[in-house]
Each structure stands twice: as structure tokens, then as C-alpha cells.
Amino acid sequence: YESLKSKYKELEGLPAATKDGEKVELMANIGNAEDMEFVVKSEAKSIGLFRTEFLFMDDEYPDEEKQFKIYKEVAEQLPEGYVTIRTIDIGGDKNSPHFDIAAEDNPFLGYRGIRLCLGEVEIFKAQLRAILRAGVYGSIKIMFPMIATIKEFMDAKELIEECKKELKRENIEYNDNIPVGIMVETPAAAIMADAFAKVVDFFSIGTNDLVQYTLAADRMNKQVSYMYSAYDPAVIRSIGMVAQAAKMNNIPVSICGESAADKTLLPVFVGLGIRHLSMSVSFIPEVKWALHLRTLEEAEEIKNEASVFYVKKDVEEYLKKVSEMLYI
Amino acid sequence: YESLKSKYKELEGLPAATKDGEKVELMANIGNAEDMEFVVKSEAKSIGLFRTEFLFMDDEYPDEEKQFKIYKEVAEQLPEGYVTIRTIDIGGDKNSPHFDIAAEDNPFLGYRGIRLCLGEVEIFKAQLRAILRAGVYGSIKIMFPMIATIKEFMDAKELIEECKKELKRENIEYNDNIPVGIMVETPAAAIMADAFAKVVDFFSIGTNDLVQYTLAADRMNKQVSYMYSAYDPAVIRSIGMVAQAAKMNNIPVSICGESAADKTLLPVFVGLGIRHLSMSVSFIPEVKWALHLRTLEEAEEIKNEASVFYVKKDVEEYLKKVSEMLYI
Numbered sequence: 001y002e003s004l005k006s007k008y009k010e011l012e013g014l015p016a017a018t019k020d021g022e023k024v025e026l027m028a029n030i031g032n033a034e035d036m037e038f039v040v041k042s043e044a045k046s047i048g049l050f051r052t053e054f055l056f057m058d059d060e061y062p063d064e065e066k067q068f069k070i071y072k073e074v075a076e077q078l079p080e081g082y083v084t085i086r087t088i089d090i091g092g093d094k095n096s097p098h099f100d101i102a103a104e105d106n107p108f109l110g111y112r113g114i115r116l117c118l119g120e121v122e123i124f125k126a127q128l129r130a131i132l133r134a135g136v137y138g139s140i141k142i143m144f145p146m147i148a149t150i151k152e153f154m155d156a157k158e159l160i161e162e163c164k165k166e167l168k169r170e171n172i173e174y175n176d177n178i179p180v181g182i183m184v185e186t187p188a189a190a191i192m193a194d195a196f197a198k199v200v201d202f203f204s205i206g207t208n209d210l211v212q213y214t215l216a217a218d219r220m221n222k223q224v225s226y227m228y229s230a231y232d233p234a235v236i237r238s239i240g241m242v243a244q245a246a247k248m249n250n251i252p253v254s255i256c257g258e259s260a261a262d263k264t265l266l267p268v269f270v271g272l273g274i275r276h277l278s279m280s281v282s283f284i285p286e287v288k289w290a291l292h293l294r295t296l297e298e299a300e301e302i303k304n305e306a307s308v309f310y311v312k313k314d315v316e317e318y319l320k321k322v323s324e325m326l327y328i
Numbered sequence: 329y330e331s332l333k334s335k336y337k338e339l340e341g342l343p344a345a346t347k348d349g350e351k352v353e354l355m356a357n358i359g360n361a362e363d364m365e366f367v368v369k370s371e372a373k374s375i376g377l378f379r380t381e382f383l384f385m386d387d388e389y390p391d392e393e394k395q396f397k398i399y400k401e402v403a404e405q406l407p408e409g410y411v412t413i414r415t416i417d418i419g420g421d422k423n424s425p426h427f428d429i430a431a432e433d434n435p436f437l438g439y440r441g442i443r444l445c446l447g448e449v450e451i452f453k454a455q456l457r458a459i460l461r462a463g464v465y466g467s468i469k470i471m472f473p474m475i476a477t478i479k480e481f482m483d484a485k486e487l488i489e490e491c492k493k494e495l496k497r498e499n500i501e502y503n504d505n506i507p508v509g510i511m512v513e514t515p516a517a518a519i520m521a522d523a524f525a526k527v528v529d530f531f532s533i534g535t536n537d538l539v540q541y542t543l544a545a546d547r548m549n550k551q552v553s554y555m556y557s558a559y560d561p562a563v564i565r566s567i568g569m570v571a572q573a574a575k576m577n578n579i580p581v582s583i584c585g586e587s588a589a590d591k592t593l594l595p596v597f598v599g600l601g602i603r604h605l606s607m608s609v610s611f612i613p614e615v616k617w618a619l620h621l622r623t624l625e626e627a628e629e630i631k632n633e634a635s636v637f638y639v640k641k642d643v644e645e646y647l648k649k650v651s652e653m654l655y656i
């Protein structure tokens with residue numbers, strides 16, 4: 001372990017890139033402003049995923065003013081980068097005292113994420129206003145979770161426009177040019193990625209939910225968790241469709257699920273065209289190290305080889321084998 | 329209504345086809361042998377979906393012998409066609425006293441369909457043996473529900489081979505050439521349709537679950553049921569991918585979900601290349617009538633027009649408009 005640490009140290013200060021210099025941005029995931037302590041000490045310049053729902057799990061409701069301060073505080077600490085604020089992603093297995101969520105037979109297929117926010121317009125608009133205002137003090141992007149239809153995205157964007165009008169009327173400063181993107185985590189969003197790419201400013205692939213919905217397997221359910229895997233060919237194909245749509249429409253695409261830090265899957269992601277990965281800061285040094293061991297061409301070859309397999313186990317065995325060859 | 333009935337009567341005895349004679353087979357869905365009473369009176373020559381799980385909802389366990397008699401009885405009543413027997417599809421919202429299913433947080437993403445059968449090998453094999461034996465007396469196809477991976481299909485097929493070996497050893501007659509196909513109802517199966525098409529004998533698209541998983545929306549949940557729709561562009565695209573993979577690999581593909589009887593979606597399905605639809609027999613006359621009102625080329629044009637829209641409401645409005653033009 002000590003020798004690995006010294007290997008990571010050798011790369012400090014250098015940009016995260018493949019052996020031949022193809023840059024891949026490694027960003028940080030955070031859940032609150034306190035997490036910034038670790039981000040500023042890390043090599044991450046940007047936040048690829050700020051999970052704001054944690055702010056809504058406290059008993060005290062985080063009003064617009066409180067949120068504004070938090071988002072401002074985070075954005076100000078990223079002078080060379082930006083923070084991607086994911087709007088409230090409550091529902092599913094995440095509860096909040098500020099939302100009235102009825103018991104559901106299948107909460108993961110229920111009233112959650114953007115669906116809930118579009119139904120709780122006042123809470124949602126307070127968040128959007130806080131973000132628009134904080135955008136004056138630093139670079140911010142807005143990201144909607146659980147988007148399944150273009151209509152949802154359009155409705156949510158419309159609410160941003162409403163907030164802007166209100167702020168203007170109230171003479172409150174806000175940033176008029178905040179990029180607005182979506183999490184790709186429903187199969188519908190992946191399948192329609194080319195259509196979404198024409199209207200969104202960026203994609204971020206949420207592998208945790210995407211795997212779950214694509215395979216129709218609840219990852220918390222022990223009896224089907226054996227099926228749950230980002231190595232499944234259907235998942236890799238979905239990520240490829242999204243990356244391709246982003247490329248064709250010239251918009252950024254990142255991965256922000258747990259797999260973003262998976263060094264064994266890394267060449268596949270890079271080979272598919274992913275150039276942004278967002279993860280817990282603790283994983284950044286090792287992913288950066290694994291990244292620099294191969295050229296882009298080698299990553300593309302591995303991606304091509306892996307795409308030949310139709311069975312998850314074969315994909316996994318192949319990728320583990322090529323990883324072990326480099327002692328990754 | 330009376331005038332519609334007389335319109336349907338005019339087509340009696342004629343094959344179900346488009347205006348220019350492109351045949352589309354209209355098959356029946358059944359849940360038990362008693363349903364055959366209505367099938368034999370109808371124009372359906374085949375059963376596209378025999379939901380065998382209903383046999384397992386009674387307190388009395390339907391052993392191999394009992395199932396054999398039922399499958400034989402059904403198959404013998406279809407001299408010009410075949411019966412597609414879907415293997416036990418328990419779990420999700422369907423329970424059975426013969427399976428021990430633990431409470432699940434998200435049963436629709438849980439231990440159900442083929443997953444459950446692969447875990448309850450003795451019950452599954454009894455069913456497979458009964459089907460193989462009944463296949464001597466009539467034309468039968470085997471269909472597995474909830475397939476998400478090629479591995480599951482291979483494992484299930486392996487169990488069929490085991491059953492054949494056992495029957496041979498026991499000197500019991502069976503049909504060695506029963507076609508084996510899958511329900512396409514998980515996004516994974518739709519996305520990997522080209523790979524599946526190389527190993528399965530046929531596809532049947534189960535729109536009910538496919539819609540639910542693609543959009544990550546439980547159709548029983550009132551708060552998200554507004555999202556649940558086979559008119560969603562992501563669903564139509566998925567059906568198109570499956571139809572295309574079937575065509576390229578020269579295997580039959582049918583639709584057996586509720587949408588199979590949707591006269592408004594009919595031109596889209598026909599335009600996408602679907603030539604088999606399975607439904608409640610009561611819908612057959614009206615679907616047959618709607619089918620014969622347009623040429624194949626007209627259906628293809630409607631499919632092309634509908635594919636331009638990225639929002640469900642636009643798809644729906646367009647299709648309703650073209651339906652109303654023909655008083656469908």
C-alpha cells in the first residue's frame with residue numbers, strides 16, 4: 001500500500017490523463033459544504049455531483065437564504081472549476097421531513113427526484129432561486145435527477161425561467177447563463193439520448209440507478225443483487241449510446257455513479273469517449289494513476305474487445321485480466 | 329356499436345391483413361384451459377401468450393401430470409396454430425402459495441419471473457417436463473418471462489436439456505423440437521435484442537413491464553402513472569430495436585402486452601415490422617377491422633411521422649388524429 005501511495009505521489013500536480021496525454025477530468029462528489037474541506041486538499045478542480053438532498057434530511061428546513069449561502073460557499077472555493085448542483089433527489093429510499101411522500105409499493109419506480117420536485121413547486125423554486133443567485137459568485141451548473149422524458153426537462157427549465165423573472169422583478173442579482181443538464185439514470189433517457197442532447201447542456205450518467213432500471217434489479221435486494229452490475233453488456237451499451245449522443249451534439253458527458261471510480265471499467269469508459277468522471281475524492285489518486293498507465297488507443301482497444309462479449313461474467317473476466325496485467 | 333359489429337362481420341373468414349394484403353397474425357392471450365372456449369369460437373388460430381402462473385395461484389399444487397393434461401388439452405384445440413406457453417411468472421405483484429417469496433422493498437425490481445424459476449428448479453423443471461411431454465400432442469412454444477441477461481436464457485435452456493435427458497431415461501415421450509423464446513420486457517433485453525436474436529427462437533414484447541422499466545414508473549402508482557405510456561418515444565424506439573433485431577436474424581416477433589390491442593398504436597407496430605399481435609380474444613374483431621383500413625405503406629408513413637416527435641403527448645395527439653380520420 002505504501003508503494004502505491006508513492007506511485008500516486010509521483011503524479012501529483014500533473015493533469016489527469018492517459019499515457020499519451022488525453023485528458024480526463026476527475027471531479028469530486030459532495031453531499032454538503034463541509035465536504036469541501038477534502039475537495040480543496042485534493043486535485044479535483046470541480047464538483048461533478050453535489051447531492052443537495054442531504055440538506056433536506058435535517059429537521060430544519062433549508063430555506064432559499066440558507067441554501068444560497070451554502071451554494072455560494074461551495075462555488076467560491078472552486079476558482080478554476082465549477083460545481084454541478086443536483087437538484088433535490090428525494091424519494092426512492094431517501095426520505096425528508098419536508099416532503100409528504102405516501103407509502104409506495106415500489107418506491108424506486110415511484111414519486112422521486114424530478115417527479116417529486118415538479119409536484120412540490122414551491123420547495124423546488126426556492127432551490128432554483130438559491131442556485132441562480134449563488135451563480136453570481138462562482139461557476140455553477142444545474143443538474144436534474146431521474147429525468148425520463150423531454151417533457152420533464154422542459155417543465156423544470158420553465159421553472160428556472162420563472163425564477164429568473166421573479167428575481168429580476170425583485171431586483172435580486174442572479175446568473176442568467178447557468179448551464180442546465182440532466183442525470184442519465186433511466187433507460188428512457190439513455191435510449192433518447194440523441195434527442196436530449198439537442199436540448200440539454202450536459203449529461204451525467206448515474207450508473208447506480210441506470211444499472212438498476214436497465215436490469216430491473218433492485219440493488220438493495222439480496223435475491224437479485226447478483227444481477228446488478230455495471231459490467232453487464234446492456235449497461236455498457238447504454239453508456240455508449242449516451243457518450244455517442246453527447247459527442248455528436250458536442251456537449252460534455254460525465255459518469256457520477258459508483259462505477260466512476262472503478263479502475264477496471266476505466267478503459268471502457270475512456271474508450272467510449274467519457275472525459276469526465278466524478279467520484280469520492282478519496283478515489284481520485286488511484287484512478288488518476290490507473291488512467292496514466294494506458295494510451296487512449298489501448299483504452300479504445302479494450303473497449304472494443306469488451307463489447308464483443310454478451311455475458312457479464314465474460315466482460316468482467318476479460319477486464320479483470322487486462323487490469324491485472326498492469327497490476328491495477 | 330351495432331354498425332361497427334356488422335363492419336367486423338364483413339371481414340369474418342378473411343385473413344387479418346392490411347388493405348394491400350400484408351398479413352398480421354392476431355393471436356389470443358389465455359390464463360387457463362377454460363379460456364379455450366372463447367378462443368375456438370374466435371378467429372385466433374394460435375395462443376401468443378398462455379399465462380401459466382394462474383395455475384399456481386390455487387392452493388392445490390399443479391404437479392407435472394396435471395400441467396401436462398392442461399397443456400395437452402390446449403395444444404390439441406389449435407390444429408392450425410400453436411400455443412406459446414409462458415413459464416411461471418410469479419413475483420412482482422403476483423403471489424403463489426407454492427413459492428416462498430420474502431417481502432421486498434421493490435417487488436417489481438425483485439425476485440420474479442425467470443429469476444424465481446431459476447431459484448426453484450424443482451417446480452420449474454416439473455413445468456418444463458409437462459410442456460415437453462404435451463408437445464407430442466400439438467404445436468407448442470416455450471417462452472421465458474422477465475429475461476434480462478443472456479445468461480438467464482442459457483441457464484433456462486440448459487434446464488430444458490436436463491428435462492429431456494430425464495424423460496429419455498424414463499422412456500417418456502416428449503417433443504425434442506420445441507421453439508424456445510423470450511419475453512422482451514426489461515430494457516436490458518431490448519437493448520441487447522441483436523445478441524438475444526442469435527440465440528432465441530422468437531421474441532414477444534411485453535409492453536406492460538417494458539413501459540414500466542424503461543420509464544422507471546410503476547403503473548400501479550397513482551403519483552407516477554401519468555408517465556406510464558406505450559406512446560412514449562423511448563418505448564416506441566425500444567420496440568423498434570427489437571423488431572429490427574428480429575428481422576435481421578429472421579426470427580418471429582410479437583407484441584403481447586395490453587398495447588397489442590391498441591388500434592391507435594397499430595400502424596406504428598405494423599410500420600416497425602411487427603406481424604404478430606396477441607391479445608384478449610374480445611379485441612380481435614376490432615383490431616382486424618382497423619388493420620384492414622390502411623396499406624402497409626400508409627402504416628410505415630405513420631410510423632415515420634410518429635418517430636419525429638420526442639414528447640409522448642405529441643406522439644399521442646398525432647396518432648389519435650390519424651386514427652380519427654378513419655373513424656378508428
Ligand SMILES: [Mg+2]
Nearest residue numbers: 145185206209
Ligand atoms: Mg439516482
Ligand SMILES: [Mg+2]
Nearest residue numbers: 473513534537
Ligand atoms: Mg411481465
